[in-house]
Amino acid sequence: MEAADFISALPSDVQSIIVSKLPIDECVRTCVLSKKWESVWKDTMHMEIHLKSMVVPSSLRNHPYAYLSIIRNLMRADKFRLYSERVLSLLNSHSAEIRSISFVHFTRNLIFGHLETWLRFLAEEMKKIEHLSLQCEPADLPVNIRAFPIASNYFNLSALAPGIFSFLASLELTNYYIQSANPFEGCQRLQTLKMRRIHVDEKILSGILQSCNFLEKFKLSESNGFKKLKIQNPNLKLLELAEFSVKAIEVLVEGLQVLILGTLFCPANEFIINARSLRMFYSHCTMNNPQRVNAEMLTNQAILENCSDLFVRKRSEGESSSSGDCFLSYPKSKFWEIRGIPNSIISKLKYVTVSGFQGTEQEVGFVEEVITKATMMQRITIFCSCDVKEATFLLSELPRASRNLSIVLKPKNRVVG
Incomplete structure (x- = not known):
């Protein structure tokens, strides 16, 4: 008896959402499943264009030597131009109004101007697009210059034309060296900006924030190039800073x-x-x-x-x-016991999450400090690496400073979302 095809029975808009989660090469391959699937990929509102995935067949992605051989064959400008044209062809074949798109590209796509060509096409032909995610993939570079920090023209986002991002409402950038705020000129629509593994100095970063007058959410993580960080933007509502030294x-x-x-x-x-x-x-x-x-x-x-x-x-x-x-x-x-948590912090704590709890003396000391002294606490969630019963025994006898406190213990095989 043939198994029921539940996915094909789903509404077309649901199928489009599922397919949009795939890299573009796998997304397009769904058109061979049946006549009904021929145009599903063209109706997605999100696209994942991963050059590495397009270049290397899925059967060879886990074979490093075969992968490196394919990459070496792509070093010539004409080879990279071929894949750039394929990306444009895919974009041009799409019939729905794309709202978001993600590019993972090679450094040569940036150097040879392919990335700018794609972005111009999006701005001129896909006017409904709001969110863009860009990530530079250094696999086409020698191993000795792939590592972060990436203060190199291979990753230089400043090669893009002034105002190239001005059509966006949301932008994510990963693995770039930024020497100029020019690409951010006129970003009056931009409300969300996320920057990860970025090399930028404080002057350029200030210029970027000034160009994005209506920015509401800004995230900066795992980045460098700045000794001091000054965040000044009148409309900013959410700020996230993580994983850097300053x-x-x-x-x-x-x-x-x-x-x-x-x-x-x-x-x-x-x-x-x-x-x-x-x-x-x-x-x-x-x-x-x-x-x-x-x-x-x-x-x-x-x-x-x-x-x-x-x-x-x-x-x-x-x-x-x-x-x-x-x-x-x-x-x-x-x-x-000696240091404790400052009153300015513990008196306002309401929700605490502890990951990888093993029941060590230091960990138990911290949890005890919170449970017995945080009078405003409502919930403490503990993701255990040890046995939950053991953790329950360790914490069950502690007096609670807050009458509304609930202690939630999660087993070690649960993944933190």
Whole structure:
């Protein structure tokens, strides 16, 4: 008995959504399934164009030597031009109004002007497009110059024409070197900008933010090239900073409502924030490294003390405002007992998530600190790497400072979303 074809029985718009999640080469291949599938890929509202996927057959992607051989054969400009023309052909064959598109391209597509050609086509022929994601893939470069930081013209996004991004409402950039804010000129529609693994200096970054007058969401992560970071944009509502080291951070955004911090290396007394409208503050803390915990706690405390709507207690005159060198003069196991969580943080905690909980002395100390002292807590979620029953036994006897607190334990095979 033949199995029922449930996917073909789905409505055409649902089929388009499913197909749009595939890289473009696999997306187009669905047209051979049946007559009904011939044009499904042309009706998708999102496209994933991955040059690496287009160049290398799926049967060879797990064979590194075959893959490198194919890449070497592409080094000539005419070969890259052929694939650039194929991308344009795919875009031109599409019949629906694309709202979002993602390109993962080689460095030579940027150098030879292919990427700019694609973007011009999108701006002129696909006027409904709102979201663009760009990622530079260094597989066509020698191994010794592929690594980050990428201060190299191979990755130089400034090669693009001025105002090339002005038609977008949302933009994501990964793996680029930016020497000029010119591509961002006239970005009056841009509301969301995400930058990951970007090499840019503070002057150019300020110019980019100034060009995007109506920017509401900005994320910067795993990036470098700047010694000091100044964020100043009147319409910014959400700011996320993560995974970089800097000497000073200055956030001058009175209308900012949400601040999200990943792991940052910045002296606490050099983190200045003017965000009087701030309502939500999220911070990642690396519990298993006491030195980093100390620095991160001090940074968080300095931030909260500058946000009047979130802060309760001012630092007393005897307390130090400097982060120091984070050297511990006592055993790591005594960290939470001696240091504790500053009142300016713990008095406002409502939701805490702990990942990879193993039941170590330091981890239990942190959870105990939260459960027994955070009077506003509503939920603590713990993703366990140890046995859940063991974690339950460790935490069940702790007195709760908040009557509304619920403790949620997740088994170790659950993945954090």
